[in-house]
Amino acid sequence: MGYSLLNDRIVTDEEVVIHKEDRGYQFGDGIYEVIKVYNGQLFTAQEHIDRFYVSAEEIRLTIPYTKHKLHQLLHELVEANEINNGHIYFQITRGASARNHIFPSADVVPVLTGTAVETSRPFTNLENGVKATFVEDIRWLRCDIKSLNLLGAVLAKQEAFEKGCYEAILHRAETVTEGSSTNVFGVKDGVLHTHPANNFILKGITRHVVLQCAQEIGLPVQEQAMTKQQLLAMDEVFIASTTSEVTPVIDIDGQQINGGQVGAWTRKLQAQFETKIPAPVSI
Known part of the structure; x- marks a missing residue:
């Protein structure tokens, strides 16, 4: 029951x-x-x-x-x-x-x-990475509110699924906002990039943990909107959410990121995130 x-x-x-x-x-x-x-x-x-x-x-x-x-x-x-x-x-x-x-x-x-x-943790995705696809962001303009109005995200996620992808990376014109159910990050030349926390994205709780982890491992952060081309040119890309944790993205619309391999900074962030997870309670 x-x-x-x-x-x-x-x-x-x-x-x-x-x-x-x-x-x-x-x-x-x-x-x-x-x-x-x-x-x-x-x-x-x-x-x-x-x-x-x-x-x-x-x-x-x-x-x-x-x-x-x-x-x-x-x-x-x-x-x-x-x-x-x-x-x-x-x-x-x-x-x-x-x-x-x-x-x-x-x-x-x-x-x-x-x-x-x-539910089980997504160990396979964390280890091997996932594929993603670009989808136009048709959602309303208050994405910072975690409302029940999720039809735009549902349609985007379904399009990604039908393309054999794990996530839809949303964009308004050429500007990348976030995933259909995740925040999006890129690493370029030792700097972590992600969209600023304004009305176009959800200020993710896991996003905040990732930014804390970046500070702790000495990875500088730049909160500034990226274009689709800038994201594709990143050395590493990953997404983050409550259920996805820190999931590497190794392919976007058939273009490999980091040669299709999980990047070193992503691995370091995963390891630092792991230190935040509560240990089993001893009885």
Whole structure:
């Protein structure tokens, strides 16, 4: 039996029922987060929760629980499902009311749901690297908000899948923004390059960890937008996210990066990232 989060309770999966007029279902009117679980422990949970509240504020949605309470509920969700290595997905919508583009009245209560699943780490991708493809970025202009409106990302990811690629690298005109579900990085002449954290990308939590790792291993960082051609000319390219960790990109639309081999700086960043992962708790 699996367990889910429903508002402020941990319930069985069968007890989760969403109203047909929930605004998340009808409008994508809500936000979400994904937190990685390593060795039964939530990784960078506070950072994810903080961003969850920032996203809520940006769409004028009031979360009816404190950060401390939400953190407690997510921990209970992991324990209830006995997750060792996996992730939590949780979201909140503006609630259920008669369909109307205008916000519902104040008595409509937001709906919080969450699930926790056991998943393996992507060791094959981390070791061998992946292929990617360029896809036009057709998403809205507030990509910094982690909203439920993901159709642009879904279409891009599907196009990548149909081309036999792991990720779609999005671009507006010639400017690379991010992946469909990742942040994009390149290394050139011993400098790490990535798009600045503005409204065109999500300010990824793993992105922040990568930038910390770069500082710790002496890799300078330049947060500046790159063109497609500049990305293709990088010595190394990798993507990063909660579930992808630090994944090397060895091919973009048939053009090999670093001769199709994982680069030295990427390996160093992977190793430094590994030091951040919580160790198993001794009993």
